[in-house]
Amino acid sequence: MLELYNTLTRKQEPFKPLKGKKVGLYSCGPTSYNYPHIGNYRAYVFVDLLKRYLLYNSFKVKHVMNITDVDDKTIRDSQKEGIGLKEFTARYEKAFFEDLKSLNILPADNYPKATEYIREMVAITQALMKKGLAYKGEDGSIYYNIRKFRDYGRLANIDLNKLRAGASGRVKKDEYEKDNIQDFALWKAYDKADGNVFWETPVGKGRPGWHIECSAMSIKNLGKTFDIHCGGIDLIFPHHQNEIAQSEGWTGKKFVNYWLHNEWLLVNGQKMSKSLGNFYTLRDMLAKGFPAVAVRYLLLSTHYRQQLNFTFEGIDAAKASVERLNELIRKLQDIKGSSKSGVLIRKEITAAEAAFEKAMDDDLNTSEALAAVFELVKSINQHIGNSSIDKKSAEEALKFLEKVDSVLGVMNFSREEKLPEGLMKLIDEREKLRKSGNFAAADKIRSQLREKGIQLDDTPEGVRWKRL
Numbered sequence: 001m002l003e004l005y006n007t008l009t010r011k012q013e014p015f016k017p018l019k020g021k022k023v024g025l026y027s028c029g030p031t032s033y034n035y036p037h038i039g040n041y042r043a044y045v046f047v048d049l050l051k052r053y054l055l056y057n058s059f060k061v062k063h064v065m066n067i068t069d070v071d072d073k074t075i076r077d078s079q080k081e082g083i084g085l086k087e088f089t090a091r092y093e094k095a096f097f098e099d100l101k102s103l104n105i106l107p108a109d110n111y112p113k114a115t116e117y118i119r120e121m122v123a124i125t126q127a128l129m130k131k132g133l134a135y136k137g138e139d140g141s142i143y144y145n146i147r148k149f150r151d152y153g154r155l156a157n158i159d160l161n162k163l164r165a166g167a168s169g170r171v172k173k174d175e176y177e178k179d180n181i182q183d184f185a186l187w188k189a190y191d192k193a194d195g196n197v198f199w200e201t202p203v204g205k206g207r208p209g210w211h212i213e214c215s216a217m218s219i220k221n222l223g224k225t226f227d228i229h230c231g232g233i234d235l236i237f238p239h240h241q242n243e244i245a246q247s248e249g250w251t252g253k254k255f256v257n258y259w260l261h262n263e264w265l266l267v268n269g270q271k272m273s274k275s276l277g278n279f280y281t282l283r284d285m286l287a288k289g290f291p292a293v294a295v296r297y298l299l300l301s302t303h304y305r306q307q308l309n310f311t312f313e314g315i316d317a318a319k320a321s322v323e324r325l326n327e328l329i330r331k332l333q334d335i336k337g338s339s340k341s342g343v344l345i346r347k348e349i350t351a352a353e354a355a356f357e358k359a360m361d362d363d364l365n366t367s368e369a370l371a372a373v374f375e376l377v378k379s380i381n382q383h384i385g386n387s388s389i390d391k392k393s394a395e396e397a398l399k400f401l402e403k404v405d406s407v408l409g410v411m412n413f414s415r416e417e418k419l420p421e422g423l424m425k426l427i428d429e430r431e432k433l434r435k436s437g438n439f440a441a442a443d444k445i446r447s448q449l450r451e452k453g454i455q456l457d458d459t460p461e462g463v464r465w466k467r468l
């Protein structure tokens with residue numbers, strides 16, 4: 001049975017959705033003010049892995065991921081550039097969706113945008129004021145009174161006594177640190193710095209705070225209580241803590257049953273981040289010749305709750321692992337004949353599948369799950385090396401890999417890319433020479449292809465090529 005680590009209870013718990021096999025899943029999406037770096041993508045790859053494993057277990061998942069298209073940062077940077085907020089955020093939204101596709105991340109069912117939920121945010125703000133949980137500050141902004149919410153601090157594991165002693169004043173900024181716990185803004189009164197970004201609403205002229213955006217968009221799309229909420233650990237405080245205060249303060253119901261948070265991607269021991277300047281975007285990686293699938297593999301190969309240190313050796317190894325899987329797939333696809341004394345590998349496959357699922361059930365332990373897959377890969381390669389695997393077993397092995405890849409999303413089962421016509425002709429020509437015993441001429445072509453980065457391997461099933 002699938003167990004997940006719940007930040008709220010600080011325990012690994014069996015996963016049980018509210019309604020049968022239906023799962024409501026919300027993950028905090030990007031703020032459209034820059035090209036996300038691969039540290040940001042660790043969060044999206046993690047959610048994708050979780051979702052794919054839920055699907056693997058026959059759950060029906062409704063996945064909602066928001067797009068923050070208005071907040072402090074989008075306003076600040078669009079003004080710096082002197083263009084409208086919408087035009088500014090649209091650029092990064094487009095890039096984000098392109099990246100998701102490259103990383104083979106399954107699309108969410110809905111991508112709500114903050115600017116399309118202003119009415120809902122205003123309604124929640126009004127309701128919170130009515131309940132005495134929010135108040136208007138002297139600047140006209142509306143703040144959440146965190147001391148009025150009994151459970152404030154529970155998710156973020158904040159000492160409530162310290163909180164009562166220390167919390168005073170209020171903060172209008174969207175982002176602040178744990179040692180600066182204060183009443184936070186639900187609605188920000190218009191400020192000249194906001195330029196032409198404002199809404200005229202019953203709670204005044206202004207714009208929403210960042211935290212209320214996710215309460216409004218998640219509840220509207222998934223209901224007052226839903227199953228899973230994800231995000232990076234940096235969102236636990238204040239963002240997710242504030243989402244709970246807003247949502248539960250408003251509905252009087254439990255907001256989310258399972259809170260899942262992924263760890264950071266590090267570079268030389270420091271968090272990969274925009275502000276530290278130690279980041280690579282996905283585009284940077286592609287330009288350096290790393291396929292997106294290698295980035296995906298790297299990001300998911302370490303357990304999501306462990307910090308992952310980014311290195312170029314690491315991405316090289318990820319690339320090699322993906323190639324190893326695809327090479328085996330090609331070999332298996334090439335196996336013909338059932339006349340050989342084929343070994344039955346069903347037992348090995350069954351064992352690998354059980355080990356894969358056991359690891360994934362254990363809070364998505366991908367490093368162990370991958371170890372199980374590669375143990376089988378090694379063994380099958382040995383069988384192929386001894387020519388002791390038949391077509392039927394090969395098909396079973398392929399089926400297993402396809403199943404596993406419905407979760408991992410890194411393998412390539414389509415018959416590989418085609419080489420340019422001219423190169424294919426050379427390969428055919430060499431094959432003819434080789435068969436007629438003209439090995440010297442055949443070798444000449446082989447080294448010719450090698451110079452072009454194509455390696456040929458002669459196997460009992462015929463010649464195979466791969467890119468070097």
Ligand SMILES: [Zn+2]
Pocket residue numbers: 027028029214239
């Ligand atoms: Zn959020």
